[in-house]
Amino acid sequence: MSGMEKEPVERLLRNLPAVGKFLEDAQTTELIQRFSRREVVQTFQELMEELREEIRQGRLGADEIPKRVRNIMQAVRHRLHERARPSLRRVVNATGILLLTNAGRAPLAEPVFEAMREPVCRYSNLEYDLTLGRRGHRDIHVEGRLRRLLGCEAATVVNNAAAALVLILNTLARNRDVLVSRGELIEIGGSFRLPEIMQAGGAFLKEVGTTNRTRTADFADAVDENTAVILRVHPSNYRIVGFTESPPLAELVEMAHRRRLPLVYDVGSGLLFPDAHSALREEPAISDCLAQGVDLVCSSGDKLLGGPQAGLIVGRHDLVEKIRRNPLMRAMRVDKMVYAALDATLLQYAAGRHRSVLPVWSMLQISDEEIRRRVEAVQQRCSGGNLIVEIEPGYSYLGGGSAPGEGIPTWLLALQSTRLSARSIEEALRRHTPPILTRIEKERVLLDLRTVFPDEDEILASGLLGLAKSGFAEAHESSS
DSSP: OOHHHHHHHHHHHHTSOOHHHHHTSHHHHHHHHHHOHHHHHHHHHHHHHHHHHHHHTTOSOTTTHHHHHHTHHHHHHHHHHHHHSOSSOOOEEOSSBTTOGGGTSSOOOHHHHHHHHHHHHSOOOTTEETTTTEEOOTTHHHHHHHHHHHOOSEEEEESSHHHHHHHHHHHHOTTSEEEEEGGGOOEEGGGEEHHHHHHHTTOEEEEESOSSBOOHHHHHHHOOTTEEEEEEEOOTTOOOOSSOBOOOHHHHHHHHHHTTOOEEEEEESOOOSOOOOGGGTTSOOHHHHHHTTOSEEEEESSSTTOSSSOEEEEEOHHHHHHHHHSTHHHHHOOOHHHHHHHHHHHHHHHTTOHHHHSHHHHHHTOOHHHHHHHHHHHHHHHOBTTEEEEEEEEEEEEETTEEEEEEEEEEEEEEEESSSOHHHHHHHHHTSSSOEEOEEETTEEEEEGGGSOGGGHHHHHHHHHHHHHTHHHHHHHHHO
């Protein structure tokens, strides 16, 4: 940039208002009273630096700067309000994916949340034995209920299912071999792979059989003096079809016990008991695995169990006790909120209420007729203008790595516009308050009310109605 060009830029920068001038405004005083002087000053300085950078780069003409300066108070107020809003907030899940990982997987039941309130908002007996008057163990808050529900000898809880597996392997197979079928070398969300998880646990992977066919004899042949554990992993996020074979669980248990080896089963989804629902027919139930003699079962707490994020480890007492004594247990243990939520969730199973109380189970059982009635009611509210809203049959999905490819019949709202792309509609709904999450197929936006709580139907209808009447200009601007 030449001297002749540089001088006007420097003059424009010098003429921008200083923070002292900004602080003299009465509106600034109001903002300081609400957000603090430090927050207001910092936000003003950030916005002014952004404005200076635009001027330096020549992206803002001299005639545009006065308008930006006049609107600086509005910009400061908007940014302060945005920052004051909680980062983690509610969304309306209209994707039809029940265990949507990006949206927090299983929602907690209202009675579960209410049961959490008192022990979480006040002091609790998290690690205090009220009977003996001395320090206790935090696992007492769920172990007894899990033992009674599942008939297992012992149970413990860590912060997620991957941590449960790492802890098991680190305790039982550190610097030794773990036998795993090649067809079960899974990759879970976030590019975490089973071999890497095993490595983190300090165990050595020893692959058995082939990708599509593994027999009990393959495991038996692979056992040697360095074998510590036989690991079975439910391939919950994919399916191998065609010429396939895997060992019957009872047969694998018998072989493992004959060789004096523990059999560990990572079932993934946290399904406690067998269920007749068509989407769950391939999901192993924890109770069944234990009944067939599996030594340790680990699973998630926030999938089909319907509780908080947690990793459950249930099975033999001696093995669970070894795991509890592992120094890593302290790094992976859960807090009072998880124990309170998990215990309250398990209580619904103990009382036989889980199908009607836990949201995931309630959503699984919604009838076609009920969903059809709800989508028709929403359609009647929002059709017209440039928004075409049609009803068509489709499928919901469990998600969360459970029951891959198993669709649950449902009715969908399919959205199209004469002016906007599907991506623009999706973005406009995502920017709604609260955000509405959808999915796109064949250039249409699909909404599945199976995963929308009934009291959110009005939010959905209002969002679509607003989009149909006046949201197209805004949606077009945000997508361009």
